[in-house]
Amino acid sequence: MQAIDVLVSEVGPRDGLQNTKQFMPTEYKKRWISAGAAAGLREIECCSFVPPKLIPQMVDAAEVVAHALTLPGLNVAVLAPNYKGAERAMQAGAHKITLTISVSKSHSLSNVRMTPDEAIASARKICELRDSLPPARRPKIESGLSTVFGCTIEGAVSEDEVVRMAAASIEAGCDEVGLADTTGYANPEQIRRVFRKVRSAIGDKLGGAHLHNTRGLGLANVVAALEVDVRTFDSSLGGLGGCPFAPGATGNIVTEDLVFMLESMGLRTGIDLGKLLAIRKIVAEGIPGEPLYGYVPDAGITKGFVPASGRTA
Numbered sequence: 001m002q003a004i005d006v007l008v009s010e011v012g013p014r015d016g017l018q019n020t021k022q023f024m025p026t027e028y029k030k031r032w033i034s035a036g037a038a039a040g041l042r043e044i045e046c047c048s049f050v051p052p053k054l055i056p057q058m059v060d061a062a063e064v065v066a067h068a069l070t071l072p073g074l075n076v077a078v079l080a081p082n083y084k085g086a087e088r089a090m091q092a093g094a095h096k097i098t099l100t101i102s103v104s105k106s107h108s109l110s111n112v113r114m115t116p117d118e119a120i121a122s123a124r125k126i127c128e129l130r131d132s133l134p135p136a137r138r139p140k141i142e143s144g145l146s147t148v149f150g151c152t153i154e155g156a157v158s159e160d161e162v163v164r165m166a167a168a169s170i171e172a173g174c175d176e177v178g179l180a181d182t183t184g185y186a187n188p189e190q191i192r193r194v195f196r197k198v199r200s201a202i203g204d205k206l207g208g209a210h211l212h213n214t215r216g217l218g219l220a221n222v223v224a225a226l227e228v229d230v231r232t233f234d235s236s237l238g239g240l241g242g243c244p245f246a247p248g249a250t251g252n253i254v255t256e257d258l259v260f261m262l263e264s265m266g267l268r269t270g271i272d273l274g275k276l277l278a279i280r281k282i283v284a285e286g287i288p289g290e291p292l293y294g295y296v297p298d299a300g301i302t303k304g305f306v307p308a309s310g311r312t313a
Contacts, residue, residue, distance in 0.1 A: 001042075001073060002309060005267040007232040009208065010036050010255055011045040012283070013064070014079055016240030017057045018048065020290050026060045028286030030067045033074075035282055036237075039275035043075040044068065045098070045234070049085035065092040079144070081112045086126040090139060098144040098178065099123050103158075103165050104151035107182070111146070116161075120168045127173025142207055143169030143177045148194060150185025159194055166198045166206075176207035178232075181221065184214020188224035195228045208232025211253050213239060218253035219261055226267075233258060237279055238292030254294040256280075263307040270309070273301060 013032055017024055024032075029046075036044050046068045047061040061078070068076040077096040080086040089097045101119040102108035108116050123143060130138050147154075148162050166177045179198065181191075191209070199206045209225045211218050211233065222233055236252035259271050273296075280292055 002270055003268065004042070004270040005231070005308070006226075006262050006269055007042060007208070008255065008259060008262070008269050008271060009043040009045060009077065009232060009234045010041050010237060011210070011234045011252060012236040012238070012240050012255070014045040014048050014058075015234070015252055016236040016238070017287075018055050019241055020057065020287050022287050022290065023057055024283075024286040026063055028282060029060070029064050031282050032237075032279060032286065033064070033068050034071060035275070035279045037068075037071040037074045039279065040269070040271040041276075042073070042270060043077055043096070045077040045079060046094075048079035048081070049088040049092075050079075050081055062088070062092045065089075065094055069093055080126075082114075083122055083125055083129070086141075087129060090130065090133065090137075093137070094139050096140045096142060097126075098142045099126065099174070100146060101143050101165065101169060102146045102151075102182075103162050104147040104154045106153040107147045107151050110153065116165060117168075120165070120172050123169060123174055124172040131173070140175045141173070143172075143174040144180055144210065145169070145177060146180045146182040146210075148179045148186075149181045149190055150183055152183045159197060162194060163197050163201045167201050170202050170205050174205075176205050177202060178207040178210055178234075180210035180234075181212050182210075184212035184217070186211065186221050187217055188220050191221045191224040192228050195225060195230060199228070206230075208234060210234040212241075213251055213253050219257060222253065222258065222261070237276075238283055238297075239294060240283075240290070240292070251293060254296075256294045256296045260296045260301065260305075263309075264302075264305070266308045266311070268308040273305075273307065277301075 052059040235255040239251040239254040241252040
């Protein structure tokens, strides 16, 4: 497997589908994940372990994970909002579990029905459960800090509180902390400043960026994050996604556009852009009528485009 400079983590089968109006049949989810792995994606967030009555789209989570685990070289990631969800994710054999821990109290109560500090206490118990497993079966636990850059319910979010929550996550036993612009509030200068502050507090335990394109700043924020040495980015095929418990939180950055930009900049992703674009057909068939976004899919790959991995020195 070739070396890469940036890890693109596809979150469409989880974050993308949780906001769609119709259910994608399980077989289409499996086809999407298989095609993504074949296109070179190293990590795919396949589902979330949530009560189906809250997000019916995730009723087949265990079956989807079981399929993803058969794909060689794929890091199978999932999301869990609480202890019960994390327990189910561990039973399913997921390689990575992202815990949703919101910095905004209002969003935290709306999203996981816990205060931020209660979510940290839950994370501690989840990490203890992980540590009780045989070493080979222990998943990586990520604290996915949400509403880091602003909240549609509360407005501004304290950067000092972001740093405190990041440090508390590591102290609770999480392996890393990712920062999420859940509501699409972030701007490039804010991205640089907050990532620097959090890295100052937790060092190499700082993970990736989960960015939304709600106000058109998604890729600009990626460039800003690259400037402060962030090398993992979540994105969603077709720009699907958004948080159903954060009013106005719309689409993720588009995987196709992100890969094109990174490869154009000379940064290797290991992803075949042509194969990636072809996955849109599977998704469109699986959720017919749902809008898919992206500038590169609409305009096409530029004439003479050479991916970073195909360039000579």
